[in-house]
Amino acid sequence: MKNINLLLVFSALVLQGCQGQDSSETEQKDLEAIFPKGKLGPSEYFTGKAYNYGLVPNDSTYTTLVGNVFFEPGARSNWHTHPGGQILIITDGVGYHQIEGEPIQVMKKGDIVKCPPNTRHWHGASPDTGLQQMYIVPNTEKGIVEWMEPVTDEEYNVGE
Incomplete structure (x- = not known):
């Protein structure tokens, strides 16, 4: 017993x-955060919850803007362009990026994505996993961002 x-x-x-x-x-x-979560992005530019934390403010010396965005699962930006282009450095998680007219790219920790100047694109988290991305917007003397319409669920779900 x-x-x-x-x-x-x-x-x-x-x-x-x-x-x-x-x-x-x-x-x-x-996700392992390198930077603080930041402030919730406005719903007029994001679907779902995306938080921005500024790292390097825009100025006339460096003409570069640097920050971090934390996307909760399923969150994404609207379509947008950057007159001087944009570079994304994925620091954790899984997400999607799409340049208009091209297939959706899956982004993972360690990936670097270049968005050419004046090219319509969007980016955000995958449906099940959040995304941490550092963004670099160079040549800010040309402008920073032009926001456009939201990415539809149909456009987003092509990435699954």
Whole structure:
């Protein structure tokens, strides 16, 4: 009888250990933030929740704007252009990027994406995973951004 009780206790401990391992694996799916989350972006330019944190303000010396955007799963920007172009550095998560007329690209941690000047594009998180991206907008003397219409669910869901 003692052996059966010890076996039951041991089995319960093993099961608890496995359950703890599963939950830690789930926690590892959370994005690791390099920068603070920032301020919620306006719904007129984003679908879902996207947070912006400015890193390097625009000025006449560097004529470059740098910041970080955290997209919650499913969040995305509207279509937009940058007169001087844009560079994205993906620091965590999984997301989508599309230049008008081209297929959607999947972006992952470590990817670098270049958006040519005056080219319509959008970017955001995948449906199930958030996205952290650093953005660099060079040549700001030409302008920073021109916002356009939202990306439709049909356009977005092509990426799945």
